[in-house]
Amino acid sequence: MKIGLEMHFQLPTRSKLFCSCPTTAAEPNQNVCPVCLGYPGSRPFLNRKALEVGLSIARFLDCQIEERVWFSRKTYFYPDLPKNFQITQYESPLGTSGHFELGGRRIGIWRVHLEEDPGRIRRVGRSGEEIAFVDYNRSGIPLVEIVTAPDLTSPEEARAFIDHLVIELRSLCGLEAQDEQTVRVDANISVGEERVEVKNVQGLRNLERALKFEANRQTKLLAAGKKVVRETRRFDEERKVTTSAREKETEEDYGYIGEPDLGEFLIGEMARSLDLKETPLVRAKRLVVSHGIGEATARQMVLTSTALTDLFEELCIIVPPERAVTWTMGTISANWGALQDPAKWPEIKLIVKDDQEDRITDNEAKRRLLKLAGVHQEEAAEGDADLARLISEFVDAHPEVLADYRKNPKAANKVIGHVMKESKGRYSSKEVVEEVRKELEKRV
């Protein structure tokens, strides 16, 4: 099975791609101006931050980057598209021929480019008598499109690919926290010879479902001696099936021409001078190699906290890595809320060193760490259990919280508020927040 993905992520900029309208949520048609409404006489100007973020993504994916790029007009008529053309990049993407490692395999990246989002259509009323409203707040929001080679081999792998990519991009350039739910994907999938494009799937869960359905459908067709027709299909989220959108024998003709209003951008210097942060999964890979710790441990650590991993690396200087893991992922991470203050790190290191050189016992070391964190040992033992119990009791009693949390992580605040009140300040807010998140993630 071959699967290729075209993913669209919203870039974390404060203003839109070609005007200064804010990207924040607002009442319909409030974040608009003559540029993003396509008024005659208005013209676009490029958001520098969006270009920088796009280029860091292209560099992170190890793409080839040209010295000079430009934008293009992709012309098609649709009510949510104010100019009836979309400004995108066609012959001249930010990056080409990159790759991303997934489970030890190289997944090819064909291209990375910037484009503007169209508006959004909302239909109101009974079926057949619907009224369509257009909200242009989304018009001009910066998107990065990332296109992979058809190197993915299963729906699960496709999901894992985006999952890992989002973890990395979130750390690299601050993609929004809910991008697993909001990512928009067009996927190409073929079980046999002919490929089918499933367009406009939103979110990872839907993507995996759509691909599984489609793989199954194609397999059955081929098994019955029938042919898979090359076409575009849509995923019906309610019925969880893909349906034919239109037969696609030839590519749609968008009549691309260069966008003359924006001119050309010399990006080589900007691309070279960008300082790329080490992303969590890249870091985990490095920890495995340089400290010989387990892959799962490394991944758990980097995903828990960047600062915790920093402390781990500092501890590795004074104790063997396996001991550093024990302390970091044990007592330290359990009391991370109180111990994350770097002012306490010299003392932590001292305790760990004393233990390593047998000046104190493990128990004594643990007692000192807990004291540094401001908890007594007896309380801590009960306390941890108590905190976990408070959380799980509340979530058991309020199953709707879990449903809300799936849609919006902010629903966790309800649990946090309850636990803070019940525990009367016995735990720091950080501890509570982390425990609640952990519990909810486990259940989701």
Next chain:
Amino acid sequence: MSAPDEYGLIRHAQQKHLAFTEVVDGLEASKFRFSAKDNLCAIGFQARAGSAVLDGYRPPFDATAISRLKGTGGQLVGKTTMDEFGFGTFSTNSAHGVPLNPFDIERSCGGSSGGAGAAACLIPGHISLGVSTGGSISGPASFCGVVGLTPTYGRVSRYGLIDYGNSLDKVGLLARSASLIVPHFRTMAGPDHKDPTSCAQPALGGKGKLPSSLAVPTEALENLDPAVLSGFRGALEGLRLMGITVKEVSMPSLRFALPAYYILATSEASTNLARYCGMRFGRREEDLNQHFNDFFTGVRSESFGDEAKRRILLGTFCRMVGFRSRYYLKSLAVRQMLIDEYRRVFQEHDAVLTPTMPFVPPRFDEISRMKPLEMYGADFLTVPPNLTGMPHISMPCHYADGLPVGMQMVADHWKELDLLEAAVAWEKEFPYHFPEVVL
């Protein structure tokens, strides 16, 4: 001239010559008064660009060129008639009246800034903002017997200009003399962050340098009306008497300019015009209960004129997969070839000089018998500098049976002041005539 008389002239230009689509109710005691072609957006006026599809559209902002002129004490007195979206050579493709030539109302003002040319001619001291894509300032300047400056592409911000071909459109000025144009050109020029293509320009110098050596391409002297050719040759003698060297040169690439121009301009235009679909602004259909495709098609079929439809079809064709590289991409290469050819000439000469239009202003009955290709061909002298983005100026150089004949001078990028210097010197030697207006 006192204010009421000037207002009388503006009304006369509007009513008798259809130069204006809209005018103000009265004049203010301002330093100077100017008009703007109807494709430039201004608060307080409709901006319809000669098209019925924009009927009722009132832009919520001023074009940068307009706000800058207002900033130096100018009053915008009205919007001038034009070919729909700039699509024409005679201003006959207008949904809001066809302007009539100040020298003979049975003849064309030229296009597409026809109303701007007529207003500049009829109102002494008046400043007309025009826009040129392929010759829409030079043409009307020639036919209306005024001076028309088309600046370098990117010199004047296009913010607030309703697009025809974005890589070709230039905002410029028409007036009775070059000396009138100079201060206002200085006001309008300069970078504007709202138009990124205006931000790469070098600063305007203090004073231009009078060109001392002019090149006349032999290719530009073919297929001319004899009256234009002999008038132009006479002007060359006048220039020589001023101590300027005039030499014939060959510029064989000029003949590729016209097809390349029409391909690039219509390709861009066909995307620019996509937004006019009856949503958000301009004219809309009453029946909203339709599929959007039918709704869009209805508005566009009804509101666009024939020439707009022709150019949308032509441009859309040139952008299609399979034709794109044969037409659109090849035309981009021709543009570069032409720039190189001008640059070669500028190594030995300061400017290139040709007649502006191949004939004197034609009568409307003659125009109605012309085929589209003949009309496009009338631009063969104005299109080359427009395609290269080089600045050019048209000025009267002869009167044939009372009708003005213009000549057009082209300089290298950013050298507008040299052209203005030449035009100021010329108008001292060759006094211009203007028709007498009887109110």
